[in-house]
Amino acid sequence: MSRVPIPDLPTEPTQARRFGKARTAQSTALAEDYAELIADLLASSGEARPTDIARRLGVSHATAIKTIARLKREGLATSRPYRGVFLTPEGEALAARVKSRHRLVVDLLRAVGVPAEAAEQDAEGIEHHVSDLTLAAFSRYLAKAG
Amino acid sequence: MSRVPIPDLPTEPTQARRFGKARTAQSTALAEDYAELIADLLASSGEARPTDIARRLGVSHATAIKTIARLKREGLATSRPYRGVFLTPEGEALAARVKSRHRLVVDLLRAVGVPAEAAEQDAEGIEHHVSDLTLAAFSRYLAKAG
């Protein structure tokens, strides 16, 4: 009988490692989204207020404030009561990385024929799981094909 | 001066919707992973035991059991104490969908030049955020380019 009705599963530790990484990635995703959004707001309007951030993200302002507190704890942002949020140099670096990665993912999706709105929507979730290796491949592909 | 140093942000509700969807997607990701893995284990060894699932996923058996309970609540799986886990028809359908989507994502990544191991790793996280529209585009692209 044919040999591949059941393709071999990855070895147990390999698969566990993959899932583990995917789980961990998710914990950094929030910080990345916030950093990028704060950078955008600062660039486009000069200030990033918790309420604006909350509205953009579709969460309550209380949730936004809690997450901003986490960014501060992690050294990515600064803020003083009633005075808006700013990014530390590390926060800005993260935002820049995230932004360029986002663009690259959207461009790649578009390049292989994904409609614009779907590309934007899916990129929002996909981008957090794209490794540097994959990103480099996207970049090469776009340089060649685009 | 140049007109596009700051590309317009998406409108507030649009962006909120995108983030919201990305957040929601993540909540279904776990169920998808479990369904796919259970299907694989059933296919390759005839049974899916909580401990095997836990080891593959890199979590404790207690976590696996709790998540299996959730799958049961959602009508995707069945199990009786000490007797292993099985999928309902809906669970099998989900597993099949997830499996083919996973394959398509890996193939697409490979097709644009992502190294095999990176493709497998990243697909694990990416797959949960790929919409049907995007999946269809991937499929078209592979048919044309592959």
Added chain:
DNA sequence: CGGCAAGTGTAGACGTGGCTACACTTTCCG
């Protein structure tokens, strides 16, 4: 057939991200 190893299940704790409700500042306009 008795007992032990392996597997299974349950309880309880923790951190996270989400929410609502309420209190306090700021800002701005009459």
Added chain:
DNA sequence: CGGAAAGTGTAGCCACGTCTACACTTGCCG
């Protein structure tokens, strides 16, 4: 300049996914 609207912050709740610790079944082997 005073008060109301808008924004900010805090408290307390919930669901979820994770863990460790402990108790109970199963199944097999001597």
